[in-house]
Amino acid sequence: MKITLNVNGEDFPLDVEPRRILADVLRDDCRLTGTHLGCEHGVCGACSVLVDGETVRACLMFAVQCDGKVVRTVEGLAGPDGEPSALQKAFSAERALQCGFCTAGFLMVATGELEADPTIAGDQERIKDIVRSNLCRCTGYEPIRRAITRAAQEQQEATT
Template identity: 70%
Template sequence: MQIALTANGRRFDLDVEARRTLADALRDDCGLTGTHLGCEHGVCGACTVLVDGTAVRSCLMFAVQCDGAQVRTVEGLAGEDGAAHPLQAAFSAEHALQCGFCTPGFLMLAAGALEADPGLAADPDRLRELLTSNLCRCTGYEPIRRAVIAAARAMTPRA
């Protein structure tokens, strides 16, 4: 099937099988390998990307479902000038990654959530609920939580 999607501001015209996942299309057809595949069952969250602003598990979504969609991957998180996104800077500062395999999924999950609801980080229960939807075997989640809170502060316009 012929589809066109925009990933990180760049249009991709793809010829994909109907059963091809978005994760595979992003990695293999678009060259966006920051989207990691872990469980391939939608459990771990390593493949999380934003589709039209909503966080999705790209291993569970078919590429054909994204025909005409705006997709944002971890490669599109940094600013146009290459400056780190506040989440990327906070993850580094708070040591919120160790092996780094889950990091792209956490970054995109948090980016989508904070863009939709900047006050999310101020609610410990809601933040914990959000972050427990992705799996990390290295950090114990506390540095990730601190990083999201720090990034939310950095992203909040000063009055």
């Protein structure tokens, strides 16, 4: 099927088999390898991306379902000058990554939540729910929670 994906602001006209998942198309056809495949069952969250602003597991979505939609991957988080986003900076400052395999998924889930509701800084239960949505085998989750909290607080301070 002929489809067009708008990924990180760039249109990708593609000819894909209907059974191909979004994660494979992003990695193989769009050459955006930041989206990782972990469990391929929608459990680990390493493949999380934003589609029309909603967090989805790219291993569970067919690419043809995204025809004409706006897809955002971890490569699209940095500003136009390549400057890391506030969330990416917070992950670095809080040492919220080790091997890095799960990091893109956590960044995308948190970005979606922060963009949907920038007031989550004071809601630690909600932030814990964000962290619980993905799996990490290295950091112990606490640095990830701190990074999301830090980014949320900075975002909230910048808007007041």
